[in-house]
Amino acid sequence: EIVLTQSPGTLSLSPGERATLSCRASQSVSSTYLAWYQQKPGQAPRLLIYGASSRATGIPDRFSASGSGTDFTLTISRLEPEDLAVYYCQQYGSSPRYTFGQGTKLEIK
Amino acid sequence: QLQLQESGPGLVKPSETLSLTCTVSGGSISSSTYCWGWIRQPPGKGLEWIGSIYYSGSTYYNPSLKSRVTISVDTSKNQFSLKLSSVTAADTAVYYCARADSSGNYYVKDYFHYWGQGTLVTVSS
Numbered sequence: 001e002i003v004l005t006q007s008p009g010t011l012s013l014s015p016g017e018r019a020t021l022s023c024r025a026s027q028s029v030s031s032t033y034l035a036w037y038q039q040k041p042g043q044a045p046r047l048l049i050y051g052a053s054s055r056a057t058g059i060p061d062r063f064s065a066s067g068s069g070t071d072f073t074l075t076i077s078r079l080e081p082e083d084l085a086v087y088y089c090q091q092y093g094s095s096p097r098y099t100f101g102q103g104t105k106l107e108i109k
Numbered sequence: 110q111l112q113l114q115e116s117g118p119g120l121v122k123p124s125e126t127l128s129l130t131c132t133v134s135g136g137s138i139s140s141s142t143y144c145w146g147w148i149r150q151p152p153g154k155g156l157e158w159i160g161s162i163y164y165s166g167s168t169y170y171n172p173s174l175k176s177r178v179t180i181s182v183d184t185s186k187n188q189f190s191l192k193l194s195s196v197t198a199a200d201t202a203v204y205y206c207a208r209a210d211s212s213g214n215y216y217v218k219d220y221f222h223y224w225g226q227g228t229l230v231t232v233s234s
Contacts, residue, residue, distance in 0.1 A: 044225065045221070047223075088155065
């Protein structure tokens with residue numbers, strides 16, 4: 001089973017700053033099969049990124065992602081107050097087919 | 110626009126079976142282009158994939174839950190369902206249904222594009 005470890009656990013930044021969120025896999029992940037989600041308080045997760053770096057429809061270009069192998073990064077440039085959320089990475093693999101990281105909580109000062 | 114809506118009891122007694130249904134609107138569940146899944150989130154915790162199903166009826170389950178999970182599909186109603194047996198308090202969670210899409214390889218539905226709003230199921234006597 002591939003375990004995804006996200007860091008930091010909590011990130012506290014001010015509006016306008018840049019956020020860098022990390023997702024590290026215990027084994028190599030196909031970059032095609034790495035996705036990122038945003039979950040705002042009281043809401044369902046929303047797809048941000050699929051295929052490691054492709055933005056989902058309607059996602060602002062402030063959100064970008066990169067990575068390969070075991071190290072993946074989600075970057076949010078120019079933070080806005082509405083970016084307050086928990087961010088999850090997710091990979092598709094063999095067994096179990098889908099695993100999620102434990103999440104990074106982004107706080108806006 | 111595709112919408113998914115979970116429905117079912119919000120309270121289940123320990124040792125009983127949790128049953129939920131996801132109704133899909135704005136699109137057909139009968140497409141090999143996608144598969145359909147259940148994901149849960151205990152209060153204050155992270156996301157856990159439960160299992161997925163294709164319209165054909167092929168299923169894939171999380172090994173940690175496999176012995177207790179059954180997912181089925183009813184194409185005539187554009188619905189798919191989850192049954193989780195022998196529940197305990199540890200199964201208390203918000204349960205989401207979602208559609209999985211492919212980012213490249215047609216045969217691999219690797220990310221969850223659309224999600225329902227979720228439904229809280231509490232296991233308690």
